Structures are given as structure tokens and as C-alpha cells.
Amino acid sequence: xxxxxxxxxxxxxxxxxxxxxxxxxxxxxxxxxxxxxxxxxxxxxxxxxxxxxxxxxxxxxxxxxxxxxxxxxxxxxxxxxxxxxxxxxxxxxxxxxxxxxxxxxxxxxxxxxxxxxxxxxxxxxxxxxxxxxxxxxxxxxxxxxxxxxxxxxxxxxxxxxxxxxxxxxxxxxxxxxxxxxxxxxxxxxxxxxxxxxxxxxxxxxxxxxxxxxxxxxxxxxxxxxxxxxxxxxxxxxxxxxxxxxxxxxxxxxxxxxxxxxxxxxxxxxxxxxxxxxxxxxxxxxxxxxxx
Numbered sequence: 001x002x003x004x005x006x007x008x009x010x011x012x013x014x015x016x017x018x019x020x021x022x023x024x025x026x027x028x029x030x031x032x033x034x035x036x037x038x039x040x041x042x043x044x045x046x047x048x049x050x051x052x053x054x055x056x057x058x059x060x061x062x063x064x065x066x067x068x069x070x071x072x073x074x075x076x077x078x079x080x081x082x083x084x085x086x087x088x089x090x091x092x093x094x095x096x097x098x099x100x101x102x103x104x105x106x107x108x109x110x111x112x113x114x115x116x117x118x119x120x121x122x123x124x125x126x127x128x129x130x131x132x133x134x135x136x137x138x139x140x141x142x143x144x145x146x147x148x149x150x151x152x153x154x155x156x157x158x159x160x161x162x163x164x165x166x167x168x169x170x171x172x173x174x175x176x177x178x179x180x181x182x183x184x185x186x187x188x189x190x191x192x193x194x195x196x197x198x199x200x201x202x203x204x205x206x207x208x209x210x211x212x213x214x215x216x217x218x219x220x221x222x223x224x225x226x227x228x229x230x231x232x233x234x235x236x237x238x239x240x241x242x243x244x245x246x247x248x249x250x251x252x253x254x255x256x257x258x259x260x261x262x263x264x265x266x267x268x269x270x271x272x273x274x275x276x277x278x279x280x281x282x283x284x285x286x287x288x289x290x291x
Contacts, residue, residue, distance in 0.1 A: 017178030019234030
């Protein structure tokens with residue numbers, strides 16, 4: 001609702017946080033609510049109604065974001081609309097921005113200062129039109145009252161293809177931080193916060209595994225202190241494997257293991273990618289040793 005309020009006030013939104021915190025899904029829901037002119041976020045979104053979603057790429061140029069000319073088989077050229085441009089507007093010498101939300105996932109994987117620098121005045125709402133360079137036949141690009149960008153950045157993933165976000169770009173977005181998962185967040189994600197918990201051995205075992213996991217993570221000083229609770233440095237979506245088992249969508253081949261042992265192995269299996277760091281390798285080993 002906060003992000004939706006920002007859009008209504010004319011701002012663009014940047015969701016930032018660790019992996020698995022639901023940044024992309026949340027951006028799509030907010031974009032859908034914006035495009036449908038809803039007052040609040042819906043609980044469900046029709047798949048076919050999701051806003052235009054794209055992922056930043058280090059190979060992007062203004063051709064991909066704003067547009068340019070493409071050769072035809074007849075040896076001529078036709079106009080190509082970039083991601084931010086309304087395709088139906090390219091038949092005229094005045095192009096305009098899309099009339100709706102665009103979800104720009106992993107924004108810092110593209111050099112946006114180079115790709116959309118010409119659009120910065122439009123993004124801030126300081127002008128109604130700009131004159132693009134390098135677009136023959138295009139006199140101007142106009143603003144659109146409904147155009148909004150919902151971007152995401154993964155604060156925990158830095159490598160050679162990640163570009164820094166300049167101050168000029170950052171000030172055109174309002175940043176919303178998504179925190180890592182707490183114990184209560186994880187229990188809710190796994191469906192273990194209801195009264196029917198004790199009626200299902202898998203749910204009981206998974207609940208006990210979560211408690212043991214957070215105890216180990218706390219002992220190894222792997223949790224961060226937040227205002228409301230201790231939190232993991234990643235989101236609950238990492239535990240999708242365990243949730244599939246709880247919901248009966250996954251049958252583990254560990255048939256000789258007890259139900260509690262299966263729960264712990266699947267919880268640890270959800271986090272195998274964390275084993276690349278020594279602290280998490282030791283923590284997962286300690287966790288499994290508690291079986």
C-alpha cells in the first residue's frame with residue numbers, strides 16, 4: 001500500500017533487499033494494482049494481467065530501453081520502440097512513454113545512466129517532453145500520466161556485471177527496504193501458523209525443524225537484529241523445497257528416514273547454495289547433527 005501511494009503521488013519505486021524477499025512478486029502486484037486503478041493491493045493477480053516485466057541486462061543500450069531503427073528485408077529501416085516506449089506511438093514523429101507500469105527487475109544489472117539518461121527529466125516529471133538524440137524521424141518523446149517504473153535491486157549480490165546506481169537515477173525513485181525473513185515470517189510462508197498444525201506429522205516436524213534452525217542460526221550469530229525480531233539475511237522463498245514437502249507436492253526419496261529427519265534434511269537442502277560460505281556450512285552441519 002505504501003508503494004501504491006508513492007505511485008499515486010507521481011513517484012517511481014525501488015524495492016531493495018536480499019534474495020528471496022519477494023521483491024519481484026511484490027512489484028508485479030503493485031504494478032497490477034496501479035494499472036487496474038485499485039485502491040489497495042489484491043490478494044490474487046491473474047497471470048495474464050501482470051504488468052510488463054523485464055530484467056536489467058549489462059548488454060542494454062538506449063536501443064533496448066528507448067528505441068532506434070531496425071533494418072528490413074527491403075533494405076529500408078523501421079522504427080523500433082524500446083521497453084519504456086508505447087509501441088503504438090512510434091508511427092508518428094512524437095513518441096511517448098508507456099501508459100502503465102513497467103517492472104524493471106535487477107535494475108542495477110544494466111547501465112541505466114547510459115540507457116535511459118535522456119528520459120531522466122520525464123521520470124522526475126520536471127518536463128513534458130524531451131528531444132532524443134540518435135533517433136532519426138523522432139522529434140520528441142512525451143511523458144505519460146500513468147507511466148511508472150517499479151524496480152528491484154538485490155543488495156546481497158555484487159559481481160562484475162552489477163552497475164552502481166548513480167545519484168541522478170536514485171533520486172527519481174523512492175526506496176523501500178524488504179527485510180530478511182523472521183521466524184514468524186517463515187512459519188507463515190510454510191503454512192505452520194494455523195490451528196491445524198498438530199493434526200499433520202509433517203507440519204509438526206517442520207515446525208520443530210524451523211525452531212531448531214533459528215536456534216542454530218542465532219548461536220552462530222547469523223541473524224541480524226531488527227526492530228521487530230531477529231532476521232535472516234535472506235527471504236523465506238529460499239524454503240520452497242520444504243514447503244512443497246509439507247503440502248504433499250514432493251515425496252522425498254529418504255524413505256528410511258523418520259519424518260523429523262526428512263523435515264530437517266529438506267530444510268537444509270533448501271539452503272545448499274548458502275554452503276559456499278564457511279559460516280553457513282558450519283551452521284547447517286550443526287543443524288543436521290541435532291537430528
